[in-house]
Amino acid sequence: DTGVSQNPRHKITKRGQNVTFRCDPISEHNRLYWYRQTLGQGPEFLTYFQNEAQLEKSRLLSDRFSAERPKGSFSTLEIQRTEQGDSAMYLCASSLTYTEAFFGQGTRLTVV
Amino acid sequence: QKEVEQNSGPLSVPEGAIASLNCTYSDRVSQSFFWYRQYSGKSPELIMSIYSNGDKEDGRFTAQLNKASQYVSLLIRDSQPSDSATYLCAVNRVGAGANNLFFGTGTRLTVIP
Numbered sequence: 026d027t028g029v030s031q032n033p034r035h036k037i038t039k040r041g042q043n044v045t046f047r048c049d050p051i052s053e054h055n056r057l058y059w060y061r062q063t064l065g066q067g068p069e070f071l072t073y074f075q076n077e078a079q080l081e082k083s084r085l086l087s088d089r090f091s092a093e094r095p096k097g098s099f100s101t102l103e104i105q106r107t108e109q110g111d112s113a114m115y116l117c118a119s120s121l122t123y124t125e126a127f128f129g130q131g132t133r134l135t136v137v
Numbered sequence: 138q139k140e141v142e143q144n145s146g147p148l149s150v151p152e153g154a155i156a157s158l159n160c161t162y163s164d165r166v167s168q169s170f171f172w173y174r175q176y177s178g179k180s181p182e183l184i185m186s187i188y189s190n191g192d193k194e195d196g197r198f199t200a201q202l203n204k205a206s207q208y209v210s211l212l213i214r215d216s217q218p219s220d221s222a223t224y225l226c227a228v229n230r231v232g233a234g235a236n237n238l239f240f241g242t243g244t245r246l247t248v249i250p
Contacts, residue, residue: 058238067141067225067240068181081237116180118238123169123229126238128180 029129031117037135038107045103046132050119057100058126059092060116068116074100075122107136140164141228143241151249156213158244160226163207169229170202172211174222175243181225185211216248 030049038044050057055076060068071090072082076097089107094100104111114133120126142161150156158172169188173181187193187200187209199212209228213220223243230237 060240065242067143067242070237070239073237114180120238125171125183125186126227127183128173131180 029117029119029127031115031129031132033132034130035133035135037137040109040136041106043103043105044107044134045101046115046117046134048100048102048117048119048129050099050117051127054119054121054127055097056120056122056126057094058118058120059100059102060118062114062116062131063112071102104134107134109136112136139241140230140239141226141241143224143226143244145242146245147247148244149247149249150216152216152218154216154248156216156220156246156248158211158213158224158226158246160209160211160228160241161207162209162226162228162230162239164228164230165204165207167207167228167230170200170209171227171229171238172198172200172209173225173227173240174220175225176222213246216246218248218250221246221248 032047058073059071062068072092074094089105092102114131116131118126118128172185174184175181185200187202193200197214201210223245225243226241
């Protein structure tokens with residue numbers, strides 16, 4: 026296990042389509058975070074899981090976004106009815122509780 | 138008020154100089170503090186963590202934490218052109234309904250050869 030893995034690395038989709046991203050955390054990590062980052066901005070918190078429980082969601086996260094972490098292992102982030110404003114880098118990170126979080130390579134989404 | 142605030146820069150220093158990056162946070166219950174480096178088009182990479190007041194040194198990097206002032210800083214000694222990147226401050230906030238890791242907007246550092 027060499028780190029956090031995200032797939033796909035790049036995704037181009039047409040407006041209105043649904044997309045799903047996958048994150049495989051470091052195996053012993055119980056926390057998993059999803060962030061969105063646009064150019065010139067820091068990572069913006071979307072949601073996080075403690076094991077399989079989704080403990081917090083950003084108020085900025087519309088109901089088009091949903092995330093799951095079945096069995097407390099990998100996680101998926103789905104965006105329904107994509108909009109051009111959803112174009113961003115989607116970052117996943119994992120950690121043990123309150124310790125260092127390590128990021129995956131990210132998934133760059135382009136909505137055309 | 139933002140959870141974590143950083144001067145966006147850009148900050149330019151000559152090669153070999155000390156680069157000083159600063160960060161303030163709003164929530165006194167914050168417990169863990171981190172600095173990440175992010176190269177353009179890449180994901181953030183952890184470079185330092187600090188959990189208690191004082192200084193923590195790791196090679197050319199020193200993190201400083203002052204919880205009373207709600208202030209975290211990162212010093213980079215003998216700056217190299219390869220240090221040119223955006224530096225993100227992150228704070229792990231702990232409290233009822235608010236256990237989370239928040240990031241600042243980052244400070245862009247340029248080291249001039």
